């Protein structure tokens with residue numbers, strides 16, 4: 164199915180040292196295989212213009228470095244085929260967070276919300292000599308939650324996060340919160356639920372589902388948020 | 401450029417599993433520790449590890465650490481140090497339980513215990529039946545471990561310098577390490593981190609090859625830093641080619657696939673591993689399986705239109721097993737190949753995967769080098785752990801699942817030793833400004849403007865040369881040519897220029913700094929390989945097909961000054977048990 168075509172990429176460029184405001188720069192790649200991944204296309208473009216800035220690491224969708232907004236949708240470039248995209252391709256940084264340079268955003272606000280949910284297992288002490296037991300069914304509850312790669316695609320697609328990035332935790336952090344609430348080994352469930360019971364932290368989610376549509380790991384933050392709400396009700400009873 | 405200066409007790413360079421296990425130990429001991437990483441911690445390459453981590457828990461089949469030790473020594477082709485291997489295999493269960501306590505979401509057995517799968521080179525009772533020793537969180541074990549370790553570091557309030565790039569170690573005249581120069585990638589500012597103890601945990605260098613399973617950031621920076629500091633690298637000729645990379649791309653398909661019952665077939669539909677390894681078959685050691693695939697293809701029994709790969713069959717395992725135990729692999733196949741392994745076999749071919757060699761350390765994580773008549777004298781203040789280190793527990797060939805173990809065992813051991821060292825040496829040594837200046841000069845080299853070669857151009861030539869001259873099978877002729885070619889590439893480095901001089905997130909400059917390290921590591925690898933005239937583990941010489949224990953059961957040491965080789969003996973004496981003497985290695 165190899166089809167080669169010329170591709171055009173309109174890429175958001177901004178260097179705070181030299182630019183007053185961002186510009187869109189066009190790049191051409193000639194005779195490329197349309198089944199090529201976008202990251203490989205960007206690497207080829209970077210050969211033409213080494214000043215183009217974007218993050219990258221694993222090349223296989225597991226490290227979460229290369230979230231970007233492609234044709235209006237947040238994606239990881241390394242697992243996006245050109246054939247899924249429009250030609251010309253429009254590439255911008257993930258929206259809603261400050262741009263450091265070109266496609267590189269400052270994710271501190273995103274990480275801060277992640278840290279705010281105490282994203283670590285708080286187990287019973289003292290720790291046993293061997294593993295804590297967990298049934299396969301209990302472990303299954305973590306599927307769809309623990310796989311998050313912190314790419315930021317979801318939170319930067321969430322309108323509630325755009326308006327209140329400091330108060331609303333956003334889908335990624337809430338998914339993490341759920342990951343620990345659901346873990347049979349965690350002892351802090353009540354504290355976690357009480358902490359989330361706040362007009363902003365959790366309840367700014369209006370179930371718009373943008374987060375679900377963009378998650379490259381097919382995770383479902385909206386469902387996780389729903390589960391937290393159910394647990395809250397149970398917790399109060 | 402002004403230089404910011406910060407002081408810590410301990411500096412850890414690298415936030416993969418090795419670095420984070422060490423920092424957790426130090427933070428919990430209330431040491432003042434800084435972790436520097438060129439990427440946000442969870443983007444480190446440990447995140448990509450799939451299959452699992454070895455420990456003789458005996459949750460599925462009978463097992464004990466002594467069998468694990470035997471398999472590791474044998475797997476290493478008797479180049480592993482048996483004291484370190486004993487130490488690692490003995491503490492493995494404890495440290496895996498500890499990971500579970502940190503929150504790693506291991507897959508579970510019906511009785512609630514950690515799930516374990518079979519991996520290559522594992523046996524019960526010193527070489528008998530297949531064992532199941534690899535503890536797994538589906539096929540995302542590295543992700544699960546790295547995130548849990550990072551999370552516990554958040555809890556322990558470790559101080560992180562995310563997206564800082566370390567360029568050089570700072571040393572004094574006596575050879576003690578005093579810290580390192582790091583550059584903030586975001587602002588371009590250089591910073592001197594003074595530390596009483598420095599740990600290198602910078603991971604592997606798979607990017608010296610064109611086809612590899614590694615992240616783009618695996619450029620062997622720590623290895624380059626060490627060579628520039630006059631410290632040798634050990635056993636660098638031993639590069640593991642993983643048998644099952646996605647053909648043509650190199651991305652990894654975990655050995656766990658074969659552990660779950662998958663097997664390889666050639667173009668005739670034959671299950672060819674039965675010929676090469678009648679007992680272990682598809683679960684023979686990686687070096688053995690990689691060579692077998694190479695030979696099948698070379699002898700015209702490959703698959704596909706160009707007969708240039710073999711197939712990994714999983715379709716007989718059933719959708720349930722694949723969805724439950726290998727979901728990530730299925731996803732990768734769908735994404736990168738457009739095939740579903742539930743129905744269609746996966747085209748695979750060996751891919752450069754892992755660096756058995758690295759910075760020479762003892763089992764406490766201290767970096768050691770020959771000084772006068774002592775073969776292994778600690779370099780004061782310097783430690784190394786993880787894939788960048790060579791303890792050596794992997795010798796000539798690493799067993800699958802032993803690296804995730806290595807990083808936690810020796811990350812922790814190094815941290816403990818650093819804590820000890822700081823108790824005994826309470827005072828900070830004075831800074832050596834000459835060394836700082838030298839490091840800064842090197843950094844400023846990339847501010848030079850001019851016309852010449854590009855970073856990408858030189859990097860491509862380098863990777864191509866490594867593939868051509870230092871691959872799965874090697875000969876003197878090829879390797880000598882490789883030394884010559886890589887030498888020429890090294891000579892071209894001064895003529896490489898970048899055209900971006902901005903300070904803010906200048907990835908062009910970072911890639912240039914990485915290129916310098918790639919060149920050093922490639923040179924070291926090919927020189928070490930050309931010198932070793934025998935076949936052992938992953939180092940397969942067509943012209944010297946046998947292992948020669950008399951002459952070559954010794955570790956190589958490469959010094960960059962004059963591309964000089966030296967050797968030191970293998971530590972064949974374990975801590976408490978009897979030594980495993982070298983035997984012929986059959987699977």
Ligand SMILES: Cc1cc2nc3c(=O)[nH]c(=O)nc-3n(C[C@H](O)[C@H](O)[C@H](O)COP(=O)(O)OP(=O)(O)OC[C@H]3O[C@@H](n4cnc5c(N)ncnc54)[C@H](O)[C@@H]3O)c2cc1C
Nearest residue numbers: 414415416417418438446451452566603786787801803804
């Ligand atoms: C695809 C794949 C699958 C694997 N699967 C398994 C498996 O199932 N089981 C197993 O046991 N092993 C597996 N391995 C091997 C294992 O994952 C690695 O050897 C191990 O994770 C290395 O860990 P590390 O902590 O040493 O380094 P890494 O995780 O690579 O971390 C290196 C760190 O150093 C930092 N760094 C590097 N250079 C610099 C610099 N100049 N300045 C600042 N920071 C720097 C990086 O940012 C990073 O944080 C696999 C490897 C690959 C490639």
Ligand code: SF4
Nearest residue numbers: 321368369371372374
């Ligand atoms: S469902 Fe909630 S979290 Fe997800 S995008 Fe909508 S508002 Fe945001």
Ligand code: SF4
Nearest residue numbers: 311312314315317378
């Ligand atoms: S939930 Fe999905 S989109 Fe959001 S950060 Fe995690 S992996 Fe990325």
Ligand code: FES
Nearest residue numbers: 221222226227241
């Ligand atoms: S480069 Fe790691 S997710 Fe794309």
